[in-house]
Amino acid sequence: MEYIYAALLLHNAEKDITEEAVTAVLTAAGVDVNEARAKALVAALEDVDIADAMATAAVAAPAAAAAPA
Amino acid sequence: MEYIYAALLLHNAEKDITEEAVTAVLTAAGVDVNEARAKALVAALEDVDIADAMATAAVAAPAAAAAPA
Amino acid sequence: MEYIYAALLLHNAEKDITEEAVTAVLTAAGVDVNEARAKALVAALEDVDIADAMATAAVAAPAAAAAPA
Amino acid sequence: MEYIYAALLLHNAEKDITEEAVTAVLTAAGVDVNEARAKALVAALEDVDIADAMATAAVAAPAAAAAPA
Amino acid sequence: MEYIYAALLLHNAEKDITEEAVTAVLTAAGVDVNEARAKALVAALEDVDIADAMATAAVAAPAAAAAPA
Amino acid sequence: MEYIYAALLLHNAEKDITEEAVTAVLTAAGVDVNEARAKALVAALEDVDIADAMATAAVAAPAAAAAPA
Amino acid sequence: MAEVHHSEHIPKWKKDEIEDIKNLIESYPLVGVVGIGGIPAKQLQSMRRSLKDVAVLKVSRNTLIKRALDESSDDIKKMDDFIEVQTALIFTEQNPFKLFKLLEKSKSPSPIKGGMITPNDIIVEAGPTSFPPGPILGDLQAAGIPAAIDGGKVVVRETSAVAKAGEVVSQKLAAMLTRLEIYPLEVGLDLRAVMEEGSIFTPDVLAIDEEQVFADFVQASQQAFNLSVNAVYPTSENISTLLAKAAAESKNLGINAVVFEPDVMGSLLGKAQCEMMSVASAASGKDEGAVDDELKE
Numbered sequence: 001m002e003y004i005y006a007a008l009l010l011h012n013a014e015k016d017i018t019e020e021a022v023t024a025v026l027t028a029a030g031v032d033v034n035e036a037r038a039k040a041l042v043a044a045l046e047d048v049d050i051a052d053a054m055a056t057a058a059v060a061a062p063a064a065a066a067a068p069a
Numbered sequence: 070m071e072y073i074y075a076a077l078l079l080h081n082a083e084k085d086i087t088e089e090a091v092t093a094v095l096t097a098a099g100v101d102v103n104e105a106r107a108k109a110l111v112a113a114l115e116d117v118d119i120a121d122a123m124a125t126a127a128v129a130a131p132a133a134a135a136a137p138a
Numbered sequence: 139m140e141y142i143y144a145a146l147l148l149h150n151a152e153k154d155i156t157e158e159a160v161t162a163v164l165t166a167a168g169v170d171v172n173e174a175r176a177k178a179l180v181a182a183l184e185d186v187d188i189a190d191a192m193a194t195a196a197v198a199a200p201a202a203a204a205a206p207a
Numbered sequence: 208m209e210y211i212y213a214a215l216l217l218h219n220a221e222k223d224i225t226e227e228a229v230t231a232v233l234t235a236a237g238v239d240v241n242e243a244r245a246k247a248l249v250a251a252l253e254d255v256d257i258a259d260a261m262a263t264a265a266v267a268a269p270a271a272a273a274a275p276a
Numbered sequence: 277m278e279y280i281y282a283a284l285l286l287h288n289a290e291k292d293i294t295e296e297a298v299t300a301v302l303t304a305a306g307v308d309v310n311e312a313r314a315k316a317l318v319a320a321l322e323d324v325d326i327a328d329a330m331a332t333a334a335v336a337a338p339a340a341a342a343a344p345a
Numbered sequence: 346m347e348y349i350y351a352a353l354l355l356h357n358a359e360k361d362i363t364e365e366a367v368t369a370v371l372t373a374a375g376v377d378v379n380e381a382r383a384k385a386l387v388a389a390l391e392d393v394d395i396a397d398a399m400a401t402a403a404v405a406a407p408a409a410a411a412a413p414a
Numbered sequence: 415m416a417e418v419h420h421s422e423h424i425p426k427w428k429k430d431e432i433e434d435i436k437n438l439i440e441s442y443p444l445v446g447v448v449g450i451g452g453i454p455a456k457q458l459q460s461m462r463r464s465l466k467d468v469a470v471l472k473v474s475r476n477t478l479i480k481r482a483l484d485e486s487s488d489d490i491k492k493m494d495d496f497i498e499v500q501t502a503l504i505f506t507e508q509n510p511f512k513l514f515k516l517l518e519k520s521k522s523p524s525p526i527k528g529g530m531i532t533p534n535d536i537i538v539e540a541g542p543t544s545f546p547p548g549p550i551l552g553d554l555q556a557a558g559i560p561a562a563i564d565g566g567k568v569v570v571r572e573t574s575a576v577a578k579a580g581e582v583v584s585q586k587l588a589a590m591l592t593r594l595e596i597y598p599l600e601v602g603l604d605l606r607a608v609m610e611e612g613s614i615f616t617p618d619v620l621a622i623d624e625e626q627v628f629a630d631f632v633q634a635s636q637q638a639f640n641l642s643v644n645a646v647y648p649t650s651e652n653i654s655t656l657l658a659k660a661a662a663e664s665k666n667l668g669i670n671a672v673v674f675e676p677d678v679m680g681s682l683l684g685k686a687q688c689e690m691m692s693v694a695s696a697a698s699g700k701d702e703g704a705v706d707d708e709l710k711e
Contacts (some may be wrong), residue, residue, distance in 0.1 A: 001651050004642045005354035006374075008634070012347045013376045023101035028350075028373030029366065031358045037112075044647040057356070058643030058655060070646055073660045074147035078167045081140045090167070097166030098144075098159065100151045113648035122654035123661040139677045142664045148545075178247030182673045189672035192663035208672055209288045211686045213305075216281035220307045225298030228305070236282075236297065238289045251674040260680040261687050267557065280690045280697070280705065320700035321693075329696040330689040349627075349634045363511065381510075381615070386642030389627040398631035402639065 002031055003041045011050045017042060070098055072110045080119045086111060140169055141179045149188045155180060208246045209238055223253045253269060278307050278318045287326045293318055347376050347385045356395045362387060431474055435503065438472060439490055441560035443611065444503035446513065449498040452524060459601060461520060467518065469506035471603070491610040496606040510608045514579035514620035521602030525592040528585030535579040536591065536598045543568045543594065550593070557590040571691055 006025040010017045019038050026033045075094040088107045095102045101103045145164040148155045157176050164171045213232040219225045226245050233240045282301040286293045295311075295318050302309045351370040355362045367383045439445055450458060452475065462471045483490050483497070523628055526532060538559050545551075545568040548600050554561035560571040577583050577590075583598075584604075591598065608615050642652045643659065668678035669685065698705045 001358045001638055001642065001649055002354050004638045004647060004649070005350050005357060005634075008638055008641065009347055009350040009354065009370070009374050009376075012350060013371075013374050016374050022358075023356070024373045025370055028369040029354050029358050030360045031354075036105045036108045040103070040109035041647055043103045043106050044109075044645045048641075048645045050641060050645075053644035054637035054641040054642055056640055058640040058652075058659075070656075070660060070663075071147050071150040073646060073656050074143050074150060074664075075167075077657065077660050077664070078140055078143040078147065078163070078169075081143060082164075082169045083168045083188050083492070084168050093166045094163060095151075096149070097162040098147050098151050110648045113650055113653040116650065117653050117657070119657055122657040139664055139675055142549055142668050142675055143660075145673075146664055146667065147662070161613075172250070174243045174246040175250065177243030179673055181244050182671050183240045186667075187670040188667060192667040194670055194677055195480070201269070208682070208686060208689075209338050210674070211672065211682050212281045212285040212288065212690075215683065215686050215690070216285065216301070216305050216307075217279050219278045219281065220302075220305050222306050232301055232303040233286070233289075236285050236289050236301040237291050238285075247674040251676050251679050254676065255679050255683075257683060260683045277690055277694070281686075284686070284690060284693060316701050317697060317705070320697040322707045323700055324693065324696040326693055326696075329693045332692050334695075346630065346634055349630045350638075353631065353634055355640065380611075381613070381619070382455060384509045385511045385622055386627070388509050389622045389624055391489065391515065393627050393631065395631055398628050399635045401628075402632045402635035412515050 001025060002029070003037055007041055007045060007050070008054065011054075017045055017050075071095060071098065072106055076110060076114060076119070077123075086114055140164060140167070141175055145179060145183060145188075146192065149192075155183055155188075209233060209236070210244055214248060215257070216251060224252055278302055278305065279313060283317060283321055283326070284330075293321055293326075347371060347374070348382055352386060352390065353395065353399075362389055428478060432482045432485065435472060435474060435479060436486055438470060438503070438505045439482065439486045442470070442507060442508050444508065444510055444513070445490065445493065445610075446504040446506070446510070446608035447493055447606045448502050448504050448517065449500060449606055450502045451500040451604070452601045453603075455600070464520070465504075468508055469504050469513065469565040471504050473500055473502040474599060479503060487603075490609060492614060493582055493607060493609055502603075502605070502606070510615050511620055511622060513608065514605050514615075514617065515622070517603045517605045518621075521600045521604075523597035524599045524601035525596075526583050526588050526598045528569055528583060528588040529580055530588070530599075531550075531583060532577050532579060532583050532598055534579045534598065535575045536575050536583070536596070538570055538591075538594065538596065540570050540573045543570065545593075553586070554590055557584070559587075559590055559594075625654050627650060 003022060003026070006022045006029075007017050009025060010021050015021055019035075019042050021037075022038045022041060023033045031059070072091065072095070075091045075098075076086050078094060079090050084090055087106070088111050091107045091110060092102045092104075095107075141160065141164070144160045144167075145155050147163055148159050153159055155181050157173075159177060160176045161171045161173075164176070210229065210233070213229050213236075214224050216232060217228050221226055226242075226249050229245045229248060230240045230242075233245070279298060279302070282298045282305075283293050285301060286297050291297055295314050298314045298318060299309045299311075301313075348367065348371070351367050351374075354370060355366050360366055364380075364383045364387050367386060368378045368380075371378045380393050387405070415664055426686065448471075453461070458473070477503060480494055483493050489541065497649075504513070504517075508516075526536075542564075543561075544578055547563050547566070547568060551561055551568055554568070554570075558576050562571050563569070576587060577598075590631055603616060606618070608620070612679060638651060641647075642649060643655050646656065648656055665678060665681075668675050669681050672682060674682075694705045
């Protein structure tokens with residue numbers, strides 16, 4: 001989740017969430033940055049309204065027939 | 070979510086969820102596959118029992134609570 | 139469920155859910171496609187608001203509960 | 208749900224649930240039968256013990272009910 | 277129960293629930309129709325809001341399920 | 346919340362949450378660090394268990410989800 | 415106490431003391447002013463010892479402290495404002511917030527003495543005391559505490575405020591409070607202000623609301639989790655939720671759109687059965703002959 005925290009930090013600081021920015025934050029935290037994960041993060045967030053996404057409860061949609069216990 | 074559905078689809082078809090397989094499914098759907106996202110998905114699934122996750126997580130969905138902005 | 143997964147994959151990727159698209163996705167996942175099931179899927183989804191239908195908890199009503207007294 | 212009602216009607220009348228039977232019932236009700244859906248219905252029910260499924264539905268109810276609306 | 281399923285089938289297909297319609301559906305299912313019962317059902321349903329009653333089933337279920345096991 | 350995110354990032358990366366580390370992460374994110382706030386955070390963490398807070402977040406979810414919509 | 419020696423001839427011990435304080439000011443990044451009023455000498459010694467690894471406590475006369483502050487930097491001079499009554503200086507390399515917490519934790523309840531001003535309302539709760547009937551009853555009453563005899567014991571009849579914040583506590587009341595083991599004072603090193611790198615921090619800033627911090631962490635973790643799921647950024651922490659979400663959505667779609675897939679047939683059949691029962695119930699409510707016998711149970 002470090003990558004997500006880095007993204008939230010940048011979002012809160014009103015900075016663009018770019019691969020470079022994420023990498024810089026993580027590196028400063030002493031994290032060995034995985035390029036693919038940083039890229040995946042930026043791609044995942046590309047079309048996302050972050051303020052919205054962080055406030056919207058991420059529960060699995062209530063399912064009808066949860067298998068009987 | 071298309072990456073997740075691709076994973077479920079492969080799981081149901083009893084295929085290995087590899088970057089190639091995910092890419093193939095998504096490409097067939099006309100999705101422009103982001104290599105990093107496919108990699109991240111495969112990595113995240115590495116230690117997960119998918120059948121288990123599908124059944125149990127519906128019951129105990131973590132971290133919801135719409136956080137006030 | 140693979141047909142439904144394929145449909146949701148297409149829906150999430152903002153593609154039309156046609157017999158051809160479903161067949162292509164399933165085939166790419168290594169599934170042996172049953173033409174009738176693919177057709178039936180497309181027919182079932184024809185007039186459905188998918189976003190709505192996937193988010194609405196379907197009540198799988200129990201037999202006993204409503205039994206007349 | 209017409210197809211399901213037709214299937215249960217046949218089941219209750221102790222008739223075989225075949226494509227022809229389903230089609231006959233639906234046609235008699237003035238429904239424009241989609242051949243693929245009728246086929247898919249029959250196929251999906253092939254391995255389902257209907258009496259069993261209905262009994263299970265009653266058990267599954269608490270799980271379904273636990274899901275928030 | 278066949279009679280009720282026939283009625284539900286007609287309701288879902290947006291057809292009028294008349295004695296003739298019910299008889300036609302049941303006959304198509306191979307059921308030997310009891311005229312009096314068909315009449316009685318049609319008469320009884322005249323004053324029933326079927327959509328409402330079906331929705332009640334969905335509501336009743338969770339309530340019943342909430343009862344301690 | 347940037348300070349909190351920075352701390353969570355460090356916690357997740359299994360690094361010590363010191364004033365220097367927090368400052369480094371925030372600076373890398375382009376945040377103008379308020380030294381006193383960083384100090385206050387570090388002091389607060391003497392008595393605040395982050396793992397605990399994260400567990401609380403996860404537990405709070407199903408409860409929230411269970412609340413009627 | 416108030417020694418006013420404005421003469422040019424300052425005794426050597428005073429000069430040494432001032433120099434000593436100035437040295438401490440220079441050697442530590444953080445200088446604090448603490449109130450030491452009401453701390454017995456013995457307790458002060460033990461506090462000093464327990465702080466040994468963290469901070470240096472310097473007790474001196476206010477005049478000398480002021481002199482030392484005045485002879486230090488302009489910033490440090492601003493700490494003059496906090497020198498009043500019984501004062502000591504504290505020096506540390508600690509984070510000021512940590513120092514504040516440490517000193518707050520060292521405070522302990524202490525009896526109030528006659529003639530002292532109480533800093534807060536003194537409440538005596540209703541309830542039994544440990545005293546048998548005797549002269550104490552009159553003493554309590556004389557001090558304004560509503561005492562009575564009940565069941566062979568002295569009791570306090572009702573809860574009342576026997577002194578308001580800012581009032582002087584009488585000898586009689588102070589003695590009775592102490593006998594009742596009511597300790598209205600909080601005694602300990604009372605940090606009034608600290609200076610670090612030119613900035614003054616006072617207790618209103620130094621007191622951290624840890625519950626709020628905890629709540630912030632809870633909220634931040636939720637936000638992060640929500641974001642990770644809603645943006646579909648799969649990690650080992652959220653992948654189960656993502657899978658469950660997809661599975662639930664699929665099931666919902668299957669049932670709501672009536673897709674004939676083996677996994678949803680059970681639910682669809684159950685739904686149909688339930689609807690049938692409900693409609694049957696409504697119909698039989700109108701006419702029992704409308705439904706067959708197997709539905710009448």
